[in-house]
Amino acid sequence: MSRVAAIDCGTNSIRLLVADYDGSRLHELTRRMEIVRLGAGVDRTGELAPQALARTFAALRDYAAEIERLGATRVRMVATSATRDARNRDELVTGVRAILGVDPEVISGDEEAALSFGGAIGDLVGGSGQVGGSGRAGAPSQPGASDRSGPSGQPGTFSHLGDPDARGATGFEPRPAGSAGTSGQVGKIGLSGTGGSSSVATPILLADIGGGSTELVLGDAHGVRAARSVNVGCVRLAERHLRDDPPTAAQAAAIVADVHAALDLAAQTVPLTEAATLVGVAGTVTTVAALAAGLPGYDADRIHLSVTSAEQVAAVTERLLAMTHDERAALPVMHPGRVDVIASGALVLRTLVERTGAASVVASERDILDGIALALAVSPAAASGPATASAAVPPSPSAPSVPTAAGPAAG
Incomplete structure (x- = not known):
């Protein structure tokens, strides 16, 4: 059984899920959420504000301590809409790397959609959930x-x-x-x-x-x-x-x-x-x-x-x-x-x-956070060992290929 940690960094909140994966489903150990409003003002300025970054990094330091305490061996952090839109997203990447030891993945809207579906589908169709x-x-x-x-x-x-x-x-x-x-x-x-x-x-x-x-x-x-x-x-x-x-x-x-x-x-x-x-x-x-x-x-x-x-x-x-x-x-x-x-x-x-x-x-209540954890759990372990981030997506039915619109997805 592997123990993974997933972090979802959105516009309004940042969330942590640490869970064990037994080969078919996740067994939740802790689930946390903090409102950090990383995307405050991004729609107007196109940049992540220093205060918003500071709030996010403070939450991540708490998450890093929790991940270490629970002994998760693999960590994946995903950043979504606000970070996609921000010109200074590299400041977030640098700070996350210093705190967690992994780079956050700034995913596209289509990837975000697939992970959300992958996290929710198990409890909705064909079984008691993942x-x-x-x-x-x-x-x-x-x-x-x-x-x-x-x-x-x-x-x-x-x-x-x-x-x-x-x-x-x-x-x-x-x-x-x-x-x-x-x-x-x-x-x-x-x-x-x-x-x-x-x-x-x-x-x-x-x-x-x-x-x-x-x-x-x-x-x-x-x-x-x-x-x-x-x-x-x-x-x-x-x-x-x-x-x-x-x-x-x-x-x-x-x-x-x-x-x-x-x-x-x-x-x-x-x-x-x-x-x-x-x-x-x-x-x-x-x-x-x-x-x-x-x-x-x-x-x-x-x-x-x-x-x-x-x-x-x-x-x-x-x-x-x-x-x-x-x-x-x-x-x-x-x-x-x-x-x-x-x-x-x-x-x-x-x-x-x-x-x-x-x-x-x-x-x-199951969403992208669960999809991130499942994707990490089923992806091959990186050669570098513990605390590695993974860009893999879970197999069908968790996150199959996604037909997309012409041009980049908006989000």
């Missing part, structure tokens, strides 16, 4: 169905999202664990067969809504059919358009226009309306799912593979747009580093749901 963890029983019997109930006990009503008197001061009413339906779980994707293996209808359209870009991947258990990365992310759009608190209708409309333009570009490569299931990964989607479910606190196990209806996505987005910064910060599921960008991210998600015509979105 990342070890607790079983998630209690899902409804049909793929894509939801067992969520509102106060009336009728599935899908969630009147607390539409009734100001029921929502309380923040606009969302937390519900204790076990209150969302008869199973004690928030709405989950259906179970196929026996043994607790989860399954969704295919093909899947996977959306990775990040800080600087959004990756869209159409695929199934056999691999990726098409993918595209576009320059609409929660940090980029918030910096570009949000000036008031709460945002004005005109500012929200400007974000929606940018997202539609990006989706027009993506649709040249990725058929947006052909998927049977829309799956969302990363913090925007999981936070919207947690808010729609009325969770009393952020609970990754309850969010993973939960189902949020299109109507709930729209309702959560409208409530977030109407809230002040302090009201969003008071939400029990809200990470402090996401308060100022969750409204823009929710607009990306809502617009995508509308464009695809999806009735719901499945939230996954």
